[in-house]
Amino acid sequence: MLAEAWHAMGANRLRTVLTMLGMMIGVAAVIMMLAIGRGAQFMVDQSIASMGSNLFIVLSGSAMAGGVRLGSGATPTLTTGDADAIAELPTIAAVAPVAPGAAQLVTGGANWNTMVTGTTPAYLDVRDWGVAAGAAFTEADVRSQTRVALLGRTVVQNLFGDDDPVGKTIRIKGSPFTVIGVLAAKGQSLDGRDQDDTVLIPVTTAQRKVFGSQFPGSVRFIMVQAVAAAAMPAAETEMAELLRQRHHLPERTENDFDIRNLTALANAAAQTAHVMSIMLGAIASVSLLVGGIGIMNIMLVSVTERTREIGIRIAIGARQRDILMQFLLEAIIISLAGCIVGVVIGVVVAVAANLLANVAVVITGVAILLAFSVAAAVGVFFGFYPANKAARLKPIEALRYQ
Amino acid sequence: MTDEPLIRIEHLCKQYETEAGPVPVLGDVNLVVLRSEFVAIMGPSGSGKSTFMNIVGCLDLPTSGRYFLDGRDVGTLDSDQLARLRNTVIGFVFQGFNLLPRATLVENVALPLVYAGVGRDVRERRARDLLARVGLAAYARYAPSQISGGQQQRVAIARAMIGEPKLILADEPTGNLDMKTSHEIMDVFSQLNADGITIVIVTHEPDIAGYAKRLVRFVDGRITHDGAVTRAAVAGVEA
Secondary structure, X not given: OHHHHHHHHXXXXXXXXXXXXXXXXXXXXXXHHHHHHHHXXXXXXXXXXXXXXXXXXXXXXXXXXXXXXXXXXXXXXXXXXXXXXXXXXXXXXXXXXXXXXXXXXXXXXXXXXXXXXXEOOHHHHHOOOOEEEEOOOOHHHHHOOOOEEEEOHHHHHHHHXXXXXXXXXXXXXXXXXXXXXXXXXXXXXXXXXXXXXXXXXXXXXHHHHHHOOOOOOEOOEEEEEEOOHHHHHHHHHHHXXXXXXXXXXXXXXXXXXXXXXXXXXXXXXXXXXXXXXXXXXXXXXXXXXXXXXXHHHXXXXXXXXXXXXXXHHHHOOOOHHHXXXXXXHHHHHHHHHHHHHHHHHHHHHHHHHHHHOOOOOOOOHHHHHHHHHHHHXXXXXXXXHHHHHHHOXXXXXXXXXX | OOOOOOEEEEEEEEEEEEOOEEEEEEEEEEEEEOOOOEEEEEOOOOOOHHHXXXXXXXXXXXXXXXXXXXXXXXXXXXXXXXXXXXXXXXXXXXXXXXXXXXXXXXXXXXXHHHHOOOOHXXXXXXXXXXXXXXXXXXXOOOOHHHOOHHXXXXXXXXXXXXXXXXXXXXXXXXXXXXXXXXXXXXXXXXXXXXXXXXXXXXXXXXXHHOOOOEEEXXXXXXXXXXXXXXXXXXXXXXX
16 A cells, blocks of 8 residues: 555656645744744743742832932832841741942952842842852841852853852952852843842941942842742732831822832743744644645545546455545655655754854754644645545546546 | 356346436346356447446446345445455456556556455465466566557456456457457457356457357347347347
8 A cells, every 4th residue: 555655656756746845844834933932932931930939029119309200219218127027928938138239349350340239148049049159148147247249150250260269359349358159150031131240248238338328228129039929919918018007108198119020020921932932833834734735736636637547446346445545645645754854844944043043942852743743634634535535436437537 | 156147137227317317228127147158248339238337347336126246136235345346256357458557567467456455475476477377477567558458458357367256347348459459358258268257248349249158239228139149139130
């Protein structure tokens, strides 16, 4: 039977190849689009994982200064005290007040400008961030305003190159700090910032010894991690109530702080990437459908052309299912062969796009398996009608056909 | 079982449904063909002899009446059983040879065995044996287009023979051949008949009909002569 199908396909090589071409392009398109869609999704997922999970960011609110409304964070209404109070809430797992600022770092021969983040040890938990070398600072360091620093990977590279920075001294805005550890590499954030270009120091040290402030204890924002995704709405309400109470805000006035749900934002981004990947796949599937219709078209022509042959076969004892299988097999072989070449083309193009245009691609076995099964299904589906038509030919009419 | 005639046809009628209404082609045909007979069927075109052959060959079903082939009531069989009957009991030889143009001669001869589920090696060996019997052993790997019409008809006979049928149906097997080749082909049929195979042949040509031992003449869908192959019968003169 296989040899028969091979024979028939070989008899009209150009037509067979052209039919396969439709299938090839369809499968290649699906493989490529899935690879690119998955690539985008993978990038987003990675960024989200690097941010930490179940996160809120609490920002200082806007302020009115002589009728002019200033933006979020304009007035330093949040303090480390607020952070400590939020940490007491049952729905909250970890809280890290953040007092950041840009500063020039100087070491022996090198210097570098970066974001210096004053915070507490909980920051590492909230951001799900590890220490690659040395150790993190402790609550004791925060209480005693120690001059210790945790360096991000990018900062280490710019100040120390390949040397081990742990135990060395750097100057931040002129004050000497001891490097006690190096943060694990984290990569880009969702908006493309280099998250490793940072230095962490105790929040109290930042407030009193590096940046100074006319409002003692104030922080720019507070990062808050809820105990679970399900607890996030409750946590948001509780935090808002707590902060209004602590800030002595009368009823019907605006909050002087902003609570933003970062996880919701990240999920929206992930959702977008997911929808995009489905859409790309759906668009590519259309070409697969067109390829399938091409197969049906050619098989119909082939059945008509070979009507007499079918008549002969029936006369000498072929059953209906023999004829059906013969044409079905041909359609399946065409679509599977087209699929194999299509997978190769799709993978090659996807890899080339990755290497030449730096497009993120993820080629999964599932995608390839999917392409194969869809191709086989297309072969059966679009091959069945012509094959069935052939099998149901009346022998005397088929034999009389010229 | 062997006492049962190979072909027994009782009150067979066939009409085709057309837009203008039913058109009767065969009306009340009764015929019994015993084993090892050699029957020639003659008649003017439109007399229903081709339709009759199609029904005998299980390619078409009668509108009414009964047809027993080799003891089986054909009217009660499903399409798979009919296919099996065509494959094992009947061998067809057509006017236009009807070989598959893309297959080699040996593949053409072996084709019925594909549908009988016989393995490739056995198929090939038996096909070669039969090609040798019809004098074409040297042409096994040729395509049908590379040999003459007479040779193609020999291949077709070999194909009809490969299932070891009890009945060979030949529809104007010499219609496309010259006189000399026609007689060579008819000699092959005579030989097969001498080996015990029943042969039913449709022909226009009186001297081809002369090879048969019994003549059936159709006119307007009815049998008008059934008997010896006489000069008068062949010429169509009513006895």
